[in-house]
Amino acid sequence: MKRSTLRIQIVICSTLVFIICIYGIWSKYFRTVPAKENVKEFIPQEIKPGSKSAYDLQLEMNTEGxxxxxxxxxxxxxxxxxWSKLLFYFIPNIFTKEYTPQLESNATVRMKELSVNGKNTPFNLTDDTLTVPLNEKVSPGTVINVRVSYDFLLPEHGNRFSKNGENYYLAQWYPMVPTFRNDWNKQAFRAKGEFYHTSFSDFSLKLKVPxxxxxVTSSESDTFPSNNTSTMYAKNVKEMFVAVLKEPHMIEKEENGVNIRVFSVEDKPELLSEAGLLASKALAYFQQVIGKYPSKQLDIILDEKGMEYPGIATVGSISQPTKVLEHHIVHEIAHQWFYGVVNNDPYYHAWLDEGVAQLATTLFLSTQENKNLNEMFHQELLPNAKRRPSNLPLDQYLLEEQSNYIYGQSASRLWNVFNKNGGQKTAEQFLKQYYETYQYKEVDTQEFVTFLKHYLKLKDNKLFNDWLQLDKDKLNER
Structure with missing residues (x-):
């Protein structure tokens, strides 16, 4: 009897030891969620904008456009x-004949008046830069008011600021306040990529159209059909986009409290329906995986070059192949979180919103198409001979090559980090924590890598050295 009892005790102890060993191995190699206390210990260091703006805009279109x-x-x-001067992005001016003579039909800009705190003030408008010298310096904490009166005609087939037929797309149409980094953080216009950088602002917009x-605007209170005269508001957004469309076709549907509207200037109901269904699925996935969509309305316009704006995605020509159009829709929706809420300087750190949005897009598409993620990201890899850091300033890339590094390489190398540390589930859980930690804050490459290393408990930089240019001393400090 004693021997039998002893055998049972030995078996039980051996089984417990075996289970403990197996659990230890499993937790080491298959754990996908870093300990929550590890994230809670982390203190984010956001990049301060240096300036804070509020816009009161009035826009009136006449019958001549x-x-x-x-x-x-x-x-x-x-x-x-x-501050001894003010600087603004004034992008309509770059499309005038003086600066872009190759356009079929140029923009025109006519400046009428500019005042600072109620006093008329001289200014200089060159390229896309509006410079306003100040008679009195603006000290830290002080608020200054600038009023600008002007009119413009859009160029035919411009770049985002454009007239196509009887439809008008007003991107970056008003004087935009840059961030401030020891000086005004404004870079020169580039024909490709997002070169302009603003912080979060509140907007009031009064509109009158024929x-x-x-x-269709960045406000969440747009109606269809819209009134000829209306007032819209948008709070805590990076910019205000406006589209003025001549009798467009539209379908709408609701997804978890968000009104999705899809517009097209052509009568293609099947395409509208398919785009709406895809947008609904993508929105549901991103809200579940990343976090709550920041607005009550999401608009998709199928008639303009692919681009993200607060509350709006334009997704290229409706003549594009279906798969390309689908990818654009999902990618631009992903930007509503990564650009729309988590901010980064797209001139110096373009890979952050583009690479992370591309990662989120591919994660979603893999669930829809039942494809292997490694194969999907492998298509984005560049040969080693062509590899350069993904976080260089835009002017250090050739225009025709910058997408390879900012979109493709960054997304595939970022996936490589997660693939070696838990896979898709870890990537999805990181995106949620990243969004929660940095919403309505600005991030740069150093901060992102510091947070990711902390989250995954990485001890060195070897997973980043071949595709990011890092200040290793600053990383080691934290």
């Missing part, structure tokens, strides 16, 4: 330096 603008902009100095036009 000329837009008249009255802009009142309140700007607070949130830096630690005095009959038979529908207005």
């Amino acid at each position: 000329i837009f008249n603008v009255e802009a009142s902009i309140s700007i607070q100095n949130q830096s630690d330096k005095d 009959p038979n036009y529908t207005v």
Whole structure:
């Protein structure tokens, strides 16, 4: 009896030891969620914008397609330096004949008046830069008001700021306040990529358009059909996009409290329906995996070059192949989280929103198409001979090559990090934590890598050295 009892005890102890060993091995190699206390210990260090703006805009279009603008902009100095001048992006000017003579039909811009705190002030408009010298310096914490009056005519087939037939696409149409980094952080216009960088702002927009036009904006309160005169508001967004469409076709559907609207200037109901269904699936996936969509309305416009704006995705020509169009729809929706809420400087750190949005897009498409993620990301890899860092400033890439590094290489190498540390589940859980930690904050490459290393408990930089240019001393400090 004693021997039998002893055998049972030995078996039980051996089984317990075996289970403990197996669990230890499993937790080491298959754990996908870093310990929550590890994330809670992390103190994010956001990049401060240096300026804070609020826009009161009035936009009126006449029957000849000329837009008249009255802009009142309140700007607070949130830096630690005095300002002796103000700088704005004034992108409509770059499409005038003086700067872009190759266009079929150029933009026109006519400046009428500019005042600072109610006093008329001289200014200089060159390329896409509006410079306003100040008679008195603006000290830290001070708020200054600038009023600008002007009108413009859009170019035919421009770049985002464009007129196509009887439809008008107004991207970056108002004086946009840059961030401030010891000086105004404004870079020169580039024909490809997002070269402009703004912080989060509040907008009030009063609109007046001729009959038979529908207005689609970054506001979540747009209606269809829209009134000829209306007032819209948008809070805590990076920019205000406006499309003025002549009798467009539209379908809408609701997904978890979000009204999805898909517009097309051509009568293609099947394409509209398919785009709406895909947008609904992508929105559901991103809300589940990343976090709550930041608005009550999501608009998809199928008639303009692929681009993301707050609350709006334009996804290229409707003549594109279905798979390309599908990818654009999902990618631009992903930007509503990574660009729309988590901010980064697209001139110096373009890979952050593009690479992360591309990662999220591919994760979603793999669930829809039942494809192997390694194979999907392998298609994005570049030969070693062509490899360069993905986080160089835009002016260090050739225009025809920058997408390879900013989109393809960054997404595939980022997937490689997760593939070696838990796979798809880890990637999805990281995106949620990243979004929760940095929403309405600005991130740069150093901060992103520091957070990712902390989250995954990585001890060195070997998974980043061949595709990112890093300040290793600063990484080691944290």
